[in-house]
Amino acid sequence: MTAEAVATSPFAGPADDGERPLRIALLTYKGNPFCGGQGVYVRHLSRELVRLGHSVEVIGAQPYPVLDTGATLTELPSLDLYRSPDPFRTPKRDEYRDWIDALEVATMWTGGFPEPLTFSLRARRHLRARAGEFDVVHDNQTLGYGLLGDVGAPLVTTIHHPITVDRKLDLDAAQGRMKRASVRRWYAFTRMQGRVARKLPSVLTVSGSSRQEIADHLGVRDERIHVVHIGADTDLWSPDASVAEVPGRIVTTSSADVPLKGLVFLVEALAKLRTEQPDAHLVVVGKRAEQGPVARAIETYGLQDAVRFVKGITDAELVDLVRSAEVACVPSLYEGFSLPAAEAMATGTPLVATTGGAIPEVAGPDGETCLAVPPGDAGALAAALGRMLGDPQLRARLGVAGRERVLTRFTWAAAAEGTAAHYRAAIEQSRVARSRRAR
Numbered sequence: 001m002t003a004e005a006v007a008t009s010p011f012a013g014p015a016d017d018g019e020r021p022l023r024i025a026l027l028t029y030k031g032n033p034f035c036g037g038q039g040v041y042v043r044h045l046s047r048e049l050v051r052l053g054h055s056v057e058v059i060g061a062q063p064y065p066v067l068d069t070g071a072t073l074t075e076l077p078s079l080d081l082y083r084s085p086d087p088f089r090t091p092k093r094d095e096y097r098d099w100i101d102a103l104e105v106a107t108m109w110t111g112g113f114p115e116p117l118t119f120s121l122r123a124r125r126h127l128r129a130r131a132g133e134f135d136v137v138h139d140n141q142t143l144g145y146g147l148l149g150d151v152g153a154p155l156v157t158t159i160h161h162p163i164t165v166d167r168k169l170d171l172d173a174a175q176g177r178m179k180r181a182s183v184r185r186w187y188a189f190t191r192m193q194g195r196v197a198r199k200l201p202s203v204l205t206v207s208g209s210s211r212q213e214i215a216d217h218l219g220v221r222d223e224r225i226h227v228v229h230i231g232a233d234t235d236l237w238s239p240d241a242s243v244a245e246v247p248g249r250i251v252t253t254s255s256a257d258v259p260l261k262g263l264v265f266l267v268e269a270l271a272k273l274r275t276e277q278p279d280a281h282l283v284v285v286g287k288r289a290e291q292g293p294v295a296r297a298i299e300t301y302g303l304q305d306a307v308r309f310v311k312g313i314t315d316a317e318l319v320d321l322v323r324s325a326e327v328a329c330v331p332s333l334y335e336g337f338s339l340p341a342a343e344a345m346a347t348g349t350p351l352v353a354t355t356g357g358a359i360p361e362v363a364g365p366d367g368e369t370c371l372a373v374p375p376g377d378a379g380a381l382a383a384a385l386g387r388m389l390g391d392p393q394l395r396a397r398l399g400v401a402g403r404e405r406v407l408t409r410f411t412w413a414a415a416a417e418g419t420a421a422h423y424r425a426a427i428e429q430s431r432v433a434r435s436r437r438a439r
Contacts, residue, residue, distance in 0.1 A: 031065025120144020161336025
């Protein structure tokens with residue numbers, strides 16, 4: 001989409017600070033908006049940047065992002081080796097296009113995760129062929145070697161949180177030497193991401209907690225890291241009194257097989273809670289794991305009828321599901337931001353959340369905008385959920401306070417304004433550097 005087309009769009013407003021609109025290439029090596037925060041980030045940030053008057057072209061690989069009106073999508077396909085229903089597939093001979101495809105398959109065959117590297121190499125080739133078409137390139141946590149050097153425009157990178165945090169938690173949960181070796185091989189790409197991050201002139205992140213983690217884990221110099229909070233779509237995620245609350249309903253968003261999300265502790269907490277409040281039940285927005293710690297916990301505690309998993313629902317259905325809950329819960333051991341917390345609070349649904357990572361930065365003080373518990377403590381989680389379910393006045397007070405916190409601190413409109421300001425700073429920094437080299 002051209003700048004002129006954006007200017008005539010009904011979604012477009014004036015540029016954020018009165019300067020000319022920017023031509024933005026927004027990269028995402030995984031864009032699924034229904035699973036994981038990267039696709040959500042790309043969808044909502046691109047929409048709000050367009051509303052500010054900018055031209056946004058999202059360049060992404062499978063699963064491709066879903067975009068709102070205004071931004072355009074350019075597909076930069078991988079071999080999609082992890083697609084459902086045949087993950088870790090071996091491509092047919094006629095699927096190979098070049099050496100990058102061969103590298104992608106070889107890395108998978110040896111137990112690694114190739115997509116950050118191979119997407120970065122394809123993106124560099126694509127962007128160099130289009131040099132001069134963009135004012136800025138925004139990388140959404142690819143952090144691949146291909147993005148070092150000239151990519152045709154100044155580069156800004158968002159790091160939601162260092163994946164080394166996921167690596168540590170997965171290693172801690174791994175049982176046996178072979179499993180730990182497999183985890184290390186899978187996360188081998190994090191060494192590349194650290195090397196790339198240390199060479200970047202400008203890094204954006206979504207919370208103060210992530211800022212510190214990036215400095216500590218990746219060795220990025222403090223002055224290069226800038227916090228721009230993200231948030232909820234507060235028009236979509238809003239209260240609706242016509243949606244009836246379901247007694248005892250607790251809702252969470254989680255991947256059952258990801259230790260970082262802490263779902264196993266929530267299942268254990270539910271078992272404790274149901275001894276006193278037998279109508280308590282859990283709806284998990286995410287894919288059910290047929291085996292692993294969560295599946296074993298559900299079977300051990302006899303919770304097959306008290307835990308339900310849902311996936312593939314629409315945005316409207318998801319919002320109504322959260323509205324129908326008496327309590328929303330974020331049981332994660334760590335979060336770089338926690339969109340589920342912000343979104344639940346925006347609906348006015350009271351929140352029980354851990355203090356893992358940046359969650360307190362989003363959820364706010366215990367007893368004022370949420371009930372907060374230590375991560376990994378099923379007993380404390382059960383006590384907080386029981387307190388919330390048993391006190392309608394507490395739920396009402398925290399629900400109102402939670403929405404107000406999101407409205408004043410965590411919106412996508414504010415995120416777009418802050419991000420655009422950093423785009424302009426990166427462009428100016430690049431201009432000054434070119435001027436110095438020309439002397």
